[in-house]
Amino acid sequence: MIIQSEQISLKHLLTVEALSDREVMGLIRRGQAFKKGAKWTPQKSQYFATNLFFENSTRTHKSFDVAEKKMGIEVIEFDDSTSSVQKGETLYDTVLTMSAIGVDVAVIRHGAEHFYDELIQSKTIQCSIINGGDGSGQHPSQCLLDLMTIYEEFGQFTDLKVAIVGDITHSRVAKSNMQLLNRLGAQVYFSGPKEWYDEEFEVYGHWLPLDDLISTVDVMMMLRVQHERHDGKESFSQEAYLQQHGLTVERAAKMKEGAIIMHPAPVNRDVELADALVESLRSRIVTQMANGVYMRMAILEAVLNGKA
Ligand code: CP
Numbered sequence: 685m686i687i688q689s690e691q692i693s694l695k696h697l698l699t700v701e702a703l704s705d706r707e708v709m710g711l712i713r714r715g716q717a718f719k720k721g722a723k724w725t726p727q728k729s730q731y732f733a734t735n736l737f738f739e740n741s742t743r744t745h746k747s748f749d750v751a752e753k754k755m756g757i758e759v760i761e762f763d764d765s766t767s768s769v770q771k772g773e774t775l776y777d778t779v780l781t782m783s784a785i786g787v788d789v790a791v792i793r794h795g796a797e798h799f800y801d802e803l804i805q806s807k808t809i810q811c812s813i814i815n816g817g818d819g820s821g822q823h824p825s826q827c828l829l830d831l832m833t834i835y836e837e838f839g840q841f842t843d844l845k846v847a848i849v850g851d852i853t854h855s856r857v858a859k860s861n862m863q864l865l866n867r868l869g870a871q872v873y874f875s876g877p878k879e880w881y882d883e884e885f886e887v888y889g890h891w892l893p894l895d896d897l898i899s900t901v902d903v904m905m906m907l908r909v910q911h912e913r914h915d916g917k918e919s920f921s922q923e924a925y926l927q928q929h930g931l932t933v934e935r936a937a938k939m940k941e942g943a944i945i946m947h948p949a950p951v952n953r954d955v956e957l958a959d960a961l962v963e964s965l966r967s968r969i970v971t972q973m974a975n976g977v978y979m980r981m982a983i984l985e986a987v988l989n990g991k992a
Contacts, residue, residue: 827860850907
């Protein structure tokens with residue numbers, strides 16, 4: 685069955701705040717429609733996309749690649765280690781060049797929060813920008829594929845209890861997800877080490893000990909410990925972290941019927957999540973990866989609609 689879905693039109697995709705509820709639900713339904721076999725109708729004969737990843741990625745980078753290829757969009761390969769970035773070219777000049785040679789959309793992951801501000805203010809850069817992750821800022825395409833996965837499972841967000849657990853301060857996925865889940869009516873809870881939690885998250889939900897949450901939530905969203913964003917001074921024991929803050933097999937056994945485990949991945953197995961749970965019946969981690977392709981098709985379609 686092909687899901688009937690309204691096409692969405694966006695100039696860029698930079699943050700989740702910039703999306704209306706109608707746009708979020710439209711993108712989710714369009715992602716579902718692509719999953720069921722809907723086709724994109726291009727408005728011109730050739731489109732070019734480039735995926736500019738200045739931070740490491742497997743899922744986001746490669747699922748944008750697959751989404752673009754499924755849609756018949758030509759992908760202009762880019763590797764910062766062999767590009768003129770090595771000669772001092774700035775991000776602005778890389779994107780300016782891509783725009784000048786005819787690239788329609790640039791997916792960008794960069795370590796600087798708000799890297800996109802100067803790009804969208806440019807009067808010369810014409811290509812649409814999709815934020816593939818900006819430092820510890822936001823990760824809107826991951827958030828949308830997470831929401832698609834939750835909606836597929838439960839058919840709604842209202843009153844769903846979602847726990848976001850772990851290294852929240854450094855997680856751009858958590859920051860995007862807490863905002864949209866709260867806005868769409870879910871009850872958001874937080875857990876994990878207090879040093880990786882910030883009072884500013886209180887507007888979206890409350891922090892509780894993990895063992896107080898485990899049997900009540902519909903979604904346990906575990907987060908990777910992001911050592912690369914820490915100062916390297918703290919001592920860290922994987923075993924102690926798993927026992928205190930992680931989802932162990934014993935804790936997972938207390939989850940309520942129908943509750944699911946999510947993680948944006950990559951997973952540190954046996955750190956935030958027991959190895960045995962990663963591909964368990966409750967886990968939707970592989971579904972999240974698969975849905976990433978369909979949601980990214982919906983996002984690419986929306987920004988190319990926006991250009992038309
Ligand atoms: N979830 C996610 O962003 O994974 P990658 O870093 O592999 O893209």
